[in-house]
Amino acid sequence: MSSIKGKFGKNINKESEKIFLDDYYARYHKILFDSRNDSSILILRDAIWETNLNKGKLIFIGNGASASLASHAATDFTKQAKIPSIAFNDHNLITALSNDYGYQKWVSKAIEYYAKPEDMIIFISVSGESSNLIEGINFANKRSILTASLTGSRETNSLRNKSKYSLWVNSKAYNIVESIHTIWITLIIDLFVGSPEYMVNN
Secondary structure, rough: OOOOOOOOEEOOOHHHHHHHHHHHHHHHHHHHHOOOOOOHHHHEEEEHHHHHHHOOOEEEEEEHHHHHHHHHHHHHHHHHOOEEEEEOHHHHHHHHHHHHOOOOHHHHHHHHHHOOOOOEEEEEEOOOOHHHHHHHHHHHHOOOOOOEEEEEEOOOHHHHHOOOEEEEEEOHHHHHHHHHHHHHHHHHHHHHOOOOOOOOOO
16 A cells, blocks of 8 residues: 555655554543643532522533534533533524624624523633634623633633633644543533443433
8 A cells, every 4th residue: 555645745654653643642641631630620510510509501612623512512411410501503593693793703692692690601612712702701701600611722821711610631732632621521421420321311
């Protein structure tokens, strides 16, 4: 088999594939455990429970793959953890608000229309610098709505700095950060369930 060229023009052969795979798994292991912060995870879990006790809902927001995780999180928090949750991912909502107010403003407008004072808004972003999410968290903070974030990249990213609760991945590798965000979200759900194994149709 002829060698495959990667995105950056490097030849990918059997030896380099093995090196790449070993490095990739090592990155996951190192980044996951370097970023491990049990106290922050448990503090966010407790804040989510307080939100639920106060009759509030969780609102998840992200862009791209983080938007997919927002939908996943909202579904499983509602179904498995029994905590009412939504995600702002409806294409009609996003395009209507973007068309009327501009893409940068659609998140803040959605928060204005849907969020209640007792809710918690959880922003998901690798960079922590997406302008529409920053507009959204600024609006939420002005309204004194509880905020949390899952981010990566710089430790001092804007979303992390502006959110009440935060989980941060010490990496700029987008796919790895997004996957660790997924692990943390599902870990918190399983903390509520009380087990990582349970019936699918419960």
